[in-house]
Amino acid sequence: EAALVLEGIEKGYNRGKPSEVIVLRGATLSVARGEVVALVAPSGAGKSTLLHIAGLLDTPDRGRVVHGGREMGGLSDRTRTEARRAEVGFIYQFHHLLPEFSALENIVLPQLANGVAQREAEARGRDLLGRVGVAARADHRPAALSGGEQQRVAFCRALANAPKLLLADEPTGNLDPATSEQVFSALMELVRETGLSALIATHNLELAARMDRVVRLDQGRVV
Ligand code: ADP
Ligand code: ADP
Numbered sequence: 001e002a003a004l005v006l007e008g009i010e011k012g013y014n015r016g017k018p019s020e021v022i023v024l025r026g027a028t029l030s031v032a033r034g035e036v037v038a039l040v041a042p043s044g045a046g047k048s049t050l051l052h053i054a055g056l057l058d059t060p061d062r063g064r065v066v067h068g069g070r071e072m073g074g075l076s077d078r079t080r081t082e083a084r085r086a087e088v089g090f091i092y093q094f095h096h097l098l099p100e101f102s103a104l105e106n107i108v109l110p111q112l113a114n115g116v117a118q119r120e121a122e123a124r125g126r127d128l129l130g131r132v133g134v135a136a137r138a139d140h141r142p143a144a145l146s147g148g149e150q151q152r153v154a155f156c157r158a159l160a161n162a163p164k165l166l167l168a169d170e171p172t173g174n175l176d177p178a179t180s181e182q183v184f185s186a187l188m189e190l191v192r193e194t195g196l197s198a199l200i201a202t203h204n205l206e207l208a209a210r211m212d213r214v215v216r217l218d219q220g221r222v223v
Contacts, residue, residue, distance in 0.1 A: 001069045003165050003197030004031040004054055006222075009063035011049055023049045024060070025220030031165070031197050036188070038208035039201040041217035047201040048169055050217065054199060055167045056084040068164060085114065089158035091168040091187075095150040097142040103129065103153045104138040110160045121160075128156035131193070132186040148179040155187050159194065166191060166198040173203065180204070 006029045012022040023046040031037050041047050052058040053065060056072060065072040067087055072080060097106045104125045111121035129135045132152040134145075142150050151171065158166060171187065172180035184207050191198050200211065208214045215222050 001033070002030045002066070003033050003035070003068055004029075004199065005064065005066040006030070006050070006054060007064040007066070009050070009053060009060045009065070010220075011046070011053060011058075011060050015061070023220060024053075024063075026063070027217070027220060027222045029199075029215060029222045031199055033197055034195050035213065036191060036198045036200065036211045038211040038214040039199055039217060040203070040205065040208050040214055041201070043203075045217045046220060047217060050222075051090075051167045051169050051199065051201060055088045055090060055165075056080050086161065087164045089161070089163035089166045091151075091154055091158045091166070091171045093170040093173040095142065095154040097150060097153060097157070099142055102139050102141055103134065103145065103149075103156075106142070106153060107156045107160045110157060114161045116161075124160065125156065128159060128190075129153070131190055132156060146179075147175055148183050151175065151183050152186055155183075155190060159190065159196070162194070164197065166196050166200075168198065168200040168202075170201055170203065172207065180207075184210075 006027060009024050009027040011024040012020060014020045027050060039047055053060050104122065107125035107128060108121040111124065126135060126138060129138050132155060134149050134152050137145055137149055172184050175183055202208050
């Protein structure tokens with residue numbers, strides 16, 4: 001069973017208005033369990049829209065979204081939000097860490113919100129930070145960390161609640177090439193170790209080539 005199936009996804013904004021823009025025109029894509037898929041497309045092609053639909057943050061105008069064999073289409077907003085929190089981890093180009101909390105706290109908080117006990121949440125947070133090489137920075141606030149370290153902490157936060165699917169939107173887009181390489185390697189190791197399925201949007205064709213499969217978004221379709 002695939003971790004993610006998107007079938008015939010259509011999505012537009014401002015439908016029926018002069019400012020209407022049709023972004024997705026029947027996009028179909030499947031991510032197998034444990035598979036890491038690169039999503040490559042020029043800016044404005046609809047990567048973020050596709051990732052938001054895949055991650056249950058937005059709903060398509062038409063088409064099916066299936067997570068691990070479960071249809072997400074007919075769900076109530078509440079059930080969809082619960083599924084998102086339990087099953088999907090997001091990473092963005094900018095880390096979006098909470099500035100007033102330490103690196104560790106940023107990974108602990110989503111676990112507490114998910115009902116995990118403090119002690120267990122901290123242990124998992126430290127373990128994740130160790131795996132991406134930033135254990136020594138656990139008690140620092142994001143502002144005290146380098147860009148690469150901040151992004152590694154953001155990966156740990158995305159994985160805090162052990163999601164089944166990781167969605168990343170230009171996760172190294174804000175980093176210089178050397179840092180980008182280090183951070184991407186750390187991410188891939190973490191993904192492989194946890195057997196996670198991932199859809200990773202990137203402009204970087206070298207990084208894309210190191211994933212299991214590369215798909216392209218062209219004219220609103222996945223090719
Ligand atoms: P990408 O991530 O590939 O850059 P996006 O999915 O962000 O592309 O956007 C695809 C197109 O949809 C762009 O033309 C963008 O301007 C438009 N768009 C995205 N979000 C909205 C919105 N909320 N309202 C109107 N247009 C939008
Ligand atoms: P919380 O459990 O803290 O309430 P949410 O359920 O709101 O978090 O969000 C779960 C995930 O979805 C987080 O990774 C968050 O960054 C992401 N997210 C929530 N809303 C949006 C949005 N409008 N755009 C992009 N990402 C979002």
